[in-house]
Amino acid sequence: MNTHHPLIIEPIPAFKDNYIWALRRDTQLAIVDPGDAAPVFAYMQQRELTLTAILTTHHHADHVGGVAQLLAQHSVPVFGPKNEPIQVLTHAVSEGDELEIPQLDVRFRVIDVPGHTRAHIAYYGAGALFCGDTLFACGCGRLFEGTPAQMRTSLTKLRDLPDDTLVYCAHEYTLSNISFARMIDPNNAALIERERRDTGLRAANRPTLPSTLGEEKRTNPFLRWETPEIIQAAQQHLGAPAGSPDQVFAAIRDWKNRA
Numbered sequence: 505m506n507t508h509h510p511l512i513i514e515p516i517p518a519f520k521d522n523y524i525w526a527l528r529r530d531t532q533l534a535i536v537d538p539g540d541a542a543p544v545f546a547y548m549q550q551r552e553l554t555l556t557a558i559l560t561t562h563h564h565a566d567h568v569g570g571v572a573q574l575l576a577q578h579s580v581p582v583f584g585p586k587n588e589p590i591q592v593l594t595h596a597v598s599e600g601d602e603l604e605i606p607q608l609d610v611r612f613r614v615i616d617v618p619g620h621t622r623a624h625i626a627y628y629g630a631g632a633l634f635c636g637d638t639l640f641a642c643g644c645g646r647l648f649e650g651t652p653a654q655m656r657t658s659l660t661k662l663r664d665l666p667d668d669t670l671v672y673c674a675h676e677y678t679l680s681n682i683s684f685a686r687m688i689d690p691n692n693a694a695l696i697e698r699e700r701r702d703t704g705l706r707a708a709n710r711p712t713l714p715s716t717l718g719e720e721k722r723t724n725p726f727l728r729w730e731t732p733e734i735i736q737a738a739q740q741h742l743g744a745p746a747g748s749p750d751q752v753f754a755a756i757r758d759w760k761n762r763a
């Protein structure tokens with residue numbers, strides 16, 4: 505085991521705005537949500553890496569579409585959610601399961617986070633959270649197969665992780681998410697600072713990720729259903745009082761869908 509080498513986590517850009525996350529230690533590589541095989545092959549060849557594991561968060565093609573092609577070249581374990589239609593899994597996992605990638609000396613805990621899809625999962629370990637299309641930087645995923653209440657419960661589980669957790673989501677949606685957040689939470693100083701910083705990163709063609717959970721808690725309206733500013737915004741969108749956290753969350757999710 506090459507534990508004297510640091511664990512490196514970096515994005516492999518794919519499609520228009522996806523990130524396939526690469527985890528490597530020395531020459532060993534694991535990847536999260538390979539929607540496309542070609543950029544992964546290129547990344548491996550440039551660095552002479554050996555693929556050891558594939559992790560998937562949910563069944564959408566832009567997250568699993570490259571798995572079969574990668575498996576044709578490399579026989580490795582493929583982890584992913586139980587109860588989603590993914591044919592290529594070797595290890596179907598759900599909340600409470602732990603998985604180990606011995607070649608990288610890392611362990612992950614599986615967290616069920618339904619909402620974007622029916623059985624979406626997240627992986628938490630080594631101070632990192634791989635949350636697919638559930639939590640985004642300053643946003644959250646669309647509700648294709650779940651209810652607002654399910655999604656808010658899922659986001660609550662993620663919000664309960666330590667503030668210094670590094671958040672690795674699967675898309676570069678940050679600036680458009682920040683625009684929406686600024687509209688409904690205009691006086692949030694941490695959000696204003698985040699917009700300034702992340703606008704600079706994108707202007708330099710750099711990723712805005714990972715963020716930290718602490719920053720998400722200060723700036724992401726989809727984790728802030730208890731704050732007066734977000735409740736007020738929800739009521740403005742509804743034109744009526746929002747009585748419960750689920751109603752607040754549902755209202756701002758609906759507003760974002762239409763924005």
Ligand SMILES: [Zn+2]
Nearest residue numbers: 562564620637
């Ligand atoms: Zn998705």
